[in-house]
Amino acid sequence: MPKERLVPERELAALAKRCRKRAGKTRAQAARDMGVSQTSVFQAEEMPTQALAKLRVRMIEAYSGLEVTGPLFRVRGRE
Numbered sequence: 001m002p003k004e005r006l007v008p009e010r011e012l013a014a015l016a017k018r019c020r021k022r023a024g025k026t027r028a029q030a031a032r033d034m035g036v037s038q039t040s041v042f043q044a045e046e047m048p049t050q051a052l053a054k055l056r057v058r059m060i061e062a063y064s065g066l067e068v069t070g071p072l073f074r075v076r077g078r079e
Contacts, residue, residue: 004076010048012056012068015075017045023063034058 007015020030020041027045031038036055044052044059057068065078 004074007068007075009053012053012060013045013048016056016059019060019063019066020045025063030059030063033062 020027025033027038027041031041034041034055040052040055041059043050044055053070057070060066060068060075066075067078068075
C-alpha cells in the first residue's frame with residue numbers, strides 16, 4: 001500500500017473489514033474490542049450507506065498500522 005492515499009467514505013467499510021480479517025479477529029471479538037454490538041460491526045462492514053464512519057475508522061486504526069484522518073479520509077502508514 002502506498003504511504004498515503006485518499007479513500008472515499010464509501011470504501012471505508014471494505015477497508016475496515018479487510019483490516020479486521022487480517023488481524024484474525026471475528027466480528028464478536030471486534031465488537032467487544034470496540035465496545036459496540038455485533039450488529040454494529042456487521043453494519044459498519046456490510047452497509048456502507050449506514051452512518052458508522054467513526055466505528056470504521058476506529059476498526060481500521062485498531063487492526064492495522066494505518067492512521068485515518070478526515071473528512072477526506074486520508075489513509076497513511078503510521079510513523
